[in-house]
Amino acid sequence: FGSRALASCLRPRSASSISSTMSVSAEEVAKHNTKEDCWVVLYGKAYDLTKFAKVHPGGAKLITDAAGMDATAIFDPIHPKDIMDKLLKPSLTMGVVDAASIKPEHVAKPPEAHKPKPKKKAVKAEAEVEEIEEFKKPPLAAMLNSFDFESVAREVMEPQAWGYYSSGGDDEITLRDNHLAFQRITMRPRILVNVREIDMTTKILNVPAALPLYFTATALAKLAHQEGELAIVKAAKKAGVPYMLPTLSSYTLDEMLAARAPDQVVFSQLYVNPERSRSEEYVSKLEKAGVQALFVTVDAPQLGRREKDMRNKFTQQGSDVQGDDEDDGAVDRSQGATRAISSYIDPGLNWEDVPWLKKITSMKVLLKGVQCGEDAVEAFKAGLAGCVLSNHGGRQLDTCRPGIEVLPEVMEALKEAGATKENFAVFIDGGVRRGGDIFKAVALGAQACGVGRPVLYSLASYGQNGIVRMVHMLQDELQMVMRLAGTPNIPSITEKHVITTNLADHIVPLPVDNLTMKTYQGLEPAAKL
Secondary structure: OOHHHOHHHEOOOOOOOOOOOOEEOHHHHHOOEOOOOEEEEEOOEEEEOHHHHHOOOOOOHHHHOOOOEEOHHHHOOOOOOOHHHHHEOHHHEEEEEOHHHOOHHHEOOOOOOOOOOOEEEEOOHHHOOEEEEOOOOOOHHHOOOHHHHHHHHHHHOOHHHHHHHHOOOOOOHHHHHHHHHHHOOEEOOOOOOOOOOOEOOEEEOOEEEOOOEEEOOOOOHHHOOOOHHHHHHHHHHHHOOOEEEOOOOOOOHHHHHHOOOOOOOOEEEEOOOOOHHHHHHHHHHHHHOOOOEEEEEOOOOOOOOOHHHHHHHHHHHOOHHHHHHHHHOOOOHHHHHHHHHOOOOOOOOOHHHHHHHHHOOOOEEEEEEEOOHHHHHHHHHOOOOEEEEOOOOOOOOOOOOOHHHHHHHHHHHHHHHOOOOOOOEEEEEOOOOOHHHHHHHHHOOOOEEEEOHHHHHHHHHHHHHHHHHHHHHHHHHHHHHHHHHOOOEHHHOOHHHEEOOOOOOOOOOOOOOHHHHHHOOOOOOHHHO
16 A cells, blocks of 8 residues: 555545544445445445545555455555555545444455575586575674675565665666765875774764665565664664654554653654645644754656666566556556645745745755756755755666765765855765765765665665664774775864866766676566566
């Protein structure tokens, strides 16, 4: 069930709405069991999802298969409990289901857990036979870098979840270049510097951090692990880095906030809703809970085309779905998602709305998704606290530049506009996989780097402990790089420690990056699936 697909169903609650306390039996719900008349039970309430199914990004079949039944067990692993009550049109809430009337046949069964595909291992050539070797998850201690987590996650995650996390926009050129761009920056180390003690600690928006790193907002973390965002909150505390709470989470905001340690500071990401009162209510709740900064996403007025994700959703449903959809004239399921996104992300958001954003909160407000110097200067002149140079993990506009490539342009433009690192913070995300990547970003002016997929992959592979180990590995790598570069602490890292001559040149010949190539799963055309 996709939270983004509530397009035709979103309305604020009204006094005239059908009472959610009206009782209905499971037998009555079971009568509405077709795609033309589709009721589904979620957390004890019955909803009419007949129209909603037609715009569901995952396809109608995932909903209509549960028509007339209790689909809580299918819904719960991905979405927060309160999403229907918050977003669904009140008249589509058909009532509270009498628990005593629910029988086993009224409960939709979740699909069987994904089992990793067996690996084929060639034996002796002359024997011309192949031995099937089942995937065995290596111990956590065997993980040596962030790519190791990605390779394990690909094996243990459900195919649909893997497709959602790993996919990028269109040809995934920006997705790949986000990491490759760091390799176009070369090191310029200094020698005979006292590096006996290395201090990686820093402050991110005045919040102490173990290193210049934070966990950026990523949607639907339950797709990776049952504990989802709750595990990320706890891991962030253990690792000593801030976490940016996502708007599109698998757990409710209250649940994520409750998972914090008493002294833990978190940030939050915001999609501005067309119904501004909803955003104001959400922001007010964040501020009352002590959230320190608000990162407003500005690079997603429309969903990018993530074909790996789209292709996977089709193949998961089976070929019979195409016939049904063609009969309904609704083959282009991606258009449903595109229409749906306007229901909770306002494509009309513009610079004139910045004063309103500053007015509704005393939190620091930053823009997430800036991709050129001019917009960074506009944000500075508008009185915002900073920006994140980001392309949404390569999931939106393909062939746009990586954040690390945009960074020198932005820092130069801000300098000319009179901004300083003290009064305007610049961050980058996208493609950060090594401690050396963090070093290069800091050298070019970033206050810190955001990581998204490495958090999800380490969570999917080993839970909360996996995330903590992933951060510790980045710390180990950064410590080594700082020592070898002759920089004993974060302030000592400057642009003089790196060479960016080839950063903007995309035809520079590079050595083969085996870790990237071995873990990256390429796009496949339909005939090759």
